[in-house]
Amino acid sequence: MSLGKNLFQARKQNGFSQEDIAEKLGISRQTVSKWETDESLPDIQQAKNLALLYHLSLDELVEFDADIKEIEQVIENTSEEVQQKIDWSKLWGKKYPVLLSYPKEVRVQEYAKQLRALLERLKKEYGYGETDALLVLKDILAHVWKQEEL
Numbered sequence: 001m002s003l004g005k006n007l008f009q010a011r012k013q014n015g016f017s018q019e020d021i022a023e024k025l026g027i028s029r030q031t032v033s034k035w036e037t038d039e040s041l042p043d044i045q046q047a048k049n050l051a052l053l054y055h056l057s058l059d060e061l062v063e064f065d066a067d068i069k070e071i072e073q074v075i076e077n078t079s080e081e082v083q084q085k086i087d088w089s090k091l092w093g094k095k096y097p098v099l100l101s102y103p104k105e106v107r108v109q110e111y112a113k114q115l116r117a118l119l120e121r122l123k124k125e126y127g128y129g130e131t132d133a134l135l136v137l138k139d140i141l142a143h144v145w146k147q148e149e150l
Contacts, residue, residue, distance in 0.1 A: 004038035006064035010054040011036070013069060025049055 011021060011032075018032040025032075025046060034040040042050060051061040093100035102108075115137070122133040143149075 002038050003041065003062060004036045006061060007042075007050065008036040010050070010056060010061060010064050014054050016053070021050070021053065024053060 018029045021032045022029040035042050051058045089099050119133045122128050
């Protein structure tokens with residue numbers, strides 16, 4: 001995605017008009033429009049000011065993805081109580097059908113026993129609670145899957 005599209009999406013997500021931004025930065029609306037259509041670029045100070053207005057770091061502004069931002073906000077605003085009510089396997093199973101079919105195909109109890117042992121080991125060796133041990137194990141698995149060094 002281009003910087004212009006990032007600027008446009010960040011502005012819209014924050015509920016500002018081009019006129020609002022122009023007024024706050026002491027520039028013309030046309031300048032904001034040119035930034036958003038990639039006809040020109042904001043200087044570094046204006047980019048920093050935009051990031052502040054949009055509650056983003058400069059890096060986040062450059063790599064802005066409205067969908068990711070929305071998902072992050074939903075997660076942050078969802079209470080633990082509500083999260084416990086969600087059947088995540090069923091929900092993700094709509095996108096990844098294997099999550100719905102594997103229990104009939106995989107010897108789940110064998111894997112569960114090994115995973116439980118790893119969870120218990122993390123809890124014992126590092127003093128993690130159940131949730132923290134699960135998150136650490138999940139993160140390690142994600143790195144292994146991506147073939148990344150830890």
